[in-house]
Amino acid sequence: MDCRSESATTGEGRFRVNANGKLLDVWLLVRCVSCNRTSKLTVHERTSVRSFDPAELHGYGVNDPDLVAARLLDPWLARRNRFTLDWTGAWRLDIPPARLDEAWPVQVQVVFEDPIPVRPERLIAHGLGLSRPEVLRRIKCDIPLRRTTSAGFTFTVMAGD
Structure with missing residues (x-):
């Protein structure tokens, strides 16, 4: 019987x-994290060695x-093999403690340790505790x-009203 889980790990x-x-x-x-069964994701099929x-x-x-890692992050490979990666909990925005005397605007640089796809508005809203409309405004x-x-x-974070 085939596992119906959609989660897998390498x-x-x-x-x-x-x-x-x-x-x-x-x-x-790849190995399914639910049933521990190994499956194959096609990377290349009948491709000339040259x-x-x-x-x-x-x-x-x-x-x-x-x-x-590069192959797992390749959207073409994911579409071809009909899988998606679960990025839940894979990122966070580390913020230094707020300083009340800090002048506005505040510039922030985001660096990823690994290439994890994320929408900047979502990362900023979650990390700064702002609503998405407020992120778009500020x-x-x-x-x-x-x-x-x-x-x-x-x-750059602009001062709030």
Whole structure:
């Protein structure tokens, strides 16, 4: 009986590479956190060996953890294999204690340790304890607030009314 859970983890993050003549199949092995069953996510299917970057091919062979993370974060791979990643609790905005004498506006730089997709307006609202409309009113950002990003950004908090 197949597990109906939609949550999975990479476990040890291993690739499986299968050669058929000059064509390669590459899968990423994942383990379901609910039933502990291992499944394969298709990374490449019947792809010519010549089309691979040598470093990428080597990464598949040695189960490079950075390559595992890159493939799991690849939206094309997620669509192809019909999976989504659960980002619940994967990010937080660390804020120094508020200083009442601090002059407005306040500039904040956001840096991600890992490329986790998040909407800046959601991160800022949650981190600063503001409503989303208040974020849109008081925050000036170097990227669109309502667009998902996984790259760092800078925003400025304007004084409240």
